[in-house]
Amino acid sequence: MRSRVWRSTTAVVLGGLLAAGCGSGAGDRTSPAAGKGDSTGYPVTVTDCAGAKTTFTAAPRSIVTSNASALELLLRLGAGDKVIGTGFPPGKGTLPGGLDARAQRVKVLGETVIPKEKLLGSGADLYIDTFASMNMGGGMGDAPTEEEFRAAGIKHTYLKSTACAAMAKGPVTDLSAVQDDIRSLGAVTGTGAKAEELVAGMKEKLGAVRKAVGGMPEGERPTYFFFDYDAGTKQPMAVCNRQIANAVISLAGARNVFADCDGDFTQVGWEDVIAKNPDWIQLGVRDWGSEAANEKAFDEAEQWLRSNAATKGLKAVEEDRFLRIGSERTTIAGVRNADAVEEIARTIHPGKAGRR
Template sequence: MRSRVWCGTAIAVLGLLASGCGGGEGSGNRGTGKSAASGGYPVTATDCTGAETTFAAAPKKIVTSDASALELLLRLGAGDRVIGTGFPPGKGALPGELDAQAQKVEVLSRTVVPKEKLLGSGADLYIDTFASMAGMGGGMGDAPTEEEFRAAGINRLHLKSTACAAMSKTPSTDLSAVENDITSLGAVTGTSEKAKELVAGMREKVDGVQKAIGGAAGDARPTYFFFDYDAGTRQPVAVCNRQVANALITLAGARNVFADCDADFKQVSWEDVVSRNPDWIQLGVRNRGSEAGNDKAFDEARAWLEGNPATKGLKAVKEGRFLRIGSERTTIAGVENATTVRDIARAIHPDKVK
């Protein structure tokens, strides 16, 4: 499968790409667990609309909507409470011991967890990287209503930096929304200290990049296009200024060629891409589960750009300015977002970022 229409946006759902409703810098969706500072309960978290959910104790049985939420729980040390996931990570997609732990988690669905299976899972918490399944076609089934979640005894927690991105009022230009997701998830699961450690590590990486590249003016920065190869080549899907990828590109010292698009994702035309003639192109492909598989996918994406009449004349293509960085750690909330900032900066500013 190459693409899927989701909430009005064409997005590949092979692995993790999320669309939905809100979250980003200045969006008003920064609510973290209200008791996070003390590390105690009760903890109150909010969703994309600001509705509150109070947790009297740490959840014991968790279902994750996809591999990104699963990875965060594993990194927080709460992976032993995950009883199932949708969109599972491919073998080898996560580093080291995280991968071994992830492979032990029951796969409830290779895509969206069916409504009946989710409600009957026995979970007391569902962590939702996506916003709503209501707009998804293709026989994925309906998402449970809030009333059905309550009846099944399942609380729901959104990763708002992606699930809420489309509702954001301002562009995403930093990782505060991702950091807040990690902080909130740590508060809810009783792993706040580990959450603080993860956030501190992310900030150290990003701050190092910022110090190295300095404060170049926006129009002096090289332009950058995220080529979502797995979303399909017939009509490209752009990452817009509400998407976390826009923040990563900005923090790395580049300028998203679709930063003027006030959305998270948007279908554009190849004529739009050509008119913006990016200096750099990221070959965004989903993790294939092995280094060889990833290399093959990156090669295919590059070959397509070099062979397509509409794109072979682009500056980045002619000069071979490609970045081979996976989609998941660019467009989905996670600790590796900070690594992506560093990797982009190293590629486009090699004289400054070592």
């Protein structure tokens, strides 16, 4: 099994950004995700997965991000100069265009989870937490308490579109939560106009795909399995109906074979995959930073499926129906989710969802 920075225990909660909250009093305003206020005024109030409020009276000056997805969105919003450190840093070459060079200049406070003492002593006034340790049973290590965050002068906010996925009331079939998160982060950092621009770009891409395949009856949609190769092959990790990937797959005109699983991720058996016998399989490997390294990883994942006695007879394997799309764009909330929807739709519905 290949080593994976985005371990299966953390993939459940990586990514996404600050979502809507409620105003706390007269003169206060909620973030745009709640449908009120403008994108630049303060105070701004956001909530965590449990509804606890955090209010900002001005833009944060020093931000620490718990992983690369939050860092990427801050860079896209134009707030990257405020980031003084990150955990789970992006590998070199994994972010597009000029984002990569800027990301590489951000101080790495932890190759995985940032150590408690280093986080509290970082000098940050905002920590954007994508790990939702509140519902991970302590799986994210020795995290600071809320009292310790307050004593250090750090506002602690959770990222909701994936961090709160396991607590969603029903299946996630669109990217509205991701778009709300982008708007909210824009409100918090004073980059609301750029946030609206990013959301508009996503909506344009998603609208074109929806026009092409959105009206397709459920029974006519091909079945689809996201094969998380980096999470391990002994017992596959399935994406359930609360995970962002379920929305990406649904919007692209396919049916997640494990959409009957309530939650975000769960381990299944290969006998379960065989019973589903998917029409298409996405080779989910993380971005290794270069086209050559990525192709090598995709080749390994495909070869494993072809050579394993339990999987070589699957319909998708026998018919060469593989998609080579990286894990991050599919399972971690961000602007590139819309790109993944486009790519999946073009591949599985070539006659309907061609290039714009």
